[in-house]
Amino acid sequence: MKKHLAVLAATAVLGVTSAFAANPFSDVTPQDWAYQAVAQLAAQGVVNGYPDGTFQGQNNITRYEMAQMVAKALVRQDRVDAEQNAIINRLANEFSAELNNLGVRVATLENKVGNFKFTGDARLRYTGSNDARDSKFQYRGRVKFEATVNDNTKAVVRLATNNKEFGAAGNPTTALDRVYVQHNFGKYATVTAGRQDLTVGAGLAYDDVFEGVVANVGKDKLNASVAYGYLQAGKYQTLKFEGERNENAQIAIYQLNTMPTEKVAVKGFYADVHEDGVDNAYGASLDLTLGKKVWVGGEYVKTETLGANGEGWTAGLGYGKANIKQAGTWGVKAQYFDIKKDAPVVSTTWNLIDKDQKGVLATVNYTVAKNVGLNGYATIDTKGQDNKAKAETYRAELNYKF
Known part of the structure; x- marks a missing residue:
């Protein structure tokens, strides 16, 4: 040539x-x-x-x-x-x-043999609270296998253990926790079907496993998606009976994401729950990068008909950014949460915060060595919506990527 x-x-x-x-x-x-x-x-x-x-x-x-x-x-x-x-x-x-x-x-x-490759991670975790009886050490491992079917299609299977506590009897439970296929339709459309990860908005409402079909259209600056299937984590509050909860409700989630500039990201979603007595929900988030290292962001979510008791929001400030591939990089973040008892917070990214609570979540991330990250989380001044003090929780993790 x-x-x-x-x-x-x-x-x-x-x-x-x-x-x-x-x-x-x-x-x-x-x-x-x-x-x-x-x-x-x-x-x-x-x-x-x-x-x-x-x-x-x-x-x-x-x-x-x-x-x-x-x-x-x-x-x-x-x-x-x-x-x-x-x-x-x-x-x-x-x-x-x-x-x-x-x-x-x-x-x-x-990490590739022919059209087949694998990646994975291992994690050591310590969780605790100001009640010492809640403290425990855990470990987990996951391996993801990805096969290229053709230029436009791939199949993914992930094998994972549960969070096994040190000293607990027996072996860790192992299961296939992700199984899906993904097909690209040209440069701007992708459809993924199976058991996969799904983040709704910026993660306040839901950031966990989903079974169904997700279609994405667009590029980084502007894209839209539709997810149809079943949430597989957390529970969704119903309206029919006080205190009743409905797991795995069929749901359609419509999302729109835009990045008008490299330093501004705006996301919005609407969740249509196909279940009698279960309220629909919507939300929006905004993330701003100021200069090179300062982050400001927030998110608001709401159940459609429950008024003030169906609201939840967070706002935060951060500095720096840890990169798991670059040793010595770090970032810190503080976010204030106010989650009412009927807010559509099903399985949030920030799982130290629960419904009917408000307070601050502090986060520290540090890359100890390439592909080895140390992460710490702690709640501060946590209260119920009645302003009564709640137990403070904290967590430390060592994550190994391969």
Whole structure:
């Protein structure tokens, strides 16, 4: 393959769009048909010329030169769509030997056999409260297996243990806690069916397992989704009988997410519960990044007909951001919660806070080493809606990713 043709293909794979990039090569002129592609990739640092300032596009590209371009493509994988990502993975497989010689560690190859790969995590956790009898140590392990069916379809199965307490009798219980298939319809539509993770809004109402079908349309700046199926965690308050709860109600959840800028994220949802006597719910959230390290955010959720007793909200401030892949990174956050007794908080991200409570949740995250994270959580000044003090709870975790 000629170099000019190779770089033209690379611009398509990488989604490079810097149309006004300057060309640094003396032997590539604006009259050349590949001029724009060469200039774009040169500006992005994907291609380099020879010491004499030439590109020599008429020559055949070597496997070593192609591997260099693939290595640059791997760095940009988080900025391309599913179709481009699949092409990059195939190229990485093809040029794996050359990439190894270049000293490039390819995560998608290191844990992959053929069209099959696995990832996972292990966790050590300590939970407690100001009542010492509630303190306990637990551990958990999970392994996720992902198989590529074709360029547009994958199947995922995850095997997980329960949170086993140290010293408790017996072995940890093991089960398949995630089983789903995912299909891409072009660049902008994805459908996932099976037992999967689902986050409603920013996670105040629900952030747990879901059985059903989820359809997503759009990209990061603007996307919408519809989920139809059954919530598999927590319980949903009914209206028919005081105190009765209905598990696994059939539900449809409509969500709209937008990022007008890289530092602003707005989310909204409406949950239509297909069960007699169970109230519908809606909510919205806003996240702002101020400068490089300051986060401000909040979320509001409400059951549709229950008035003030059906409301829940949170607002918080944070600084820094822990990255599990970068040792030494850290972040702290404090969030105030006010959750009424009938709020649609079913299985929240912040599970130290419960209904009919208000107070502050403090969070600290620190990356001890690459892929090893230390996380701490504690409630402060927790009260019931009657303003009577509640027990304070805290939790510390060591998470290992592989």
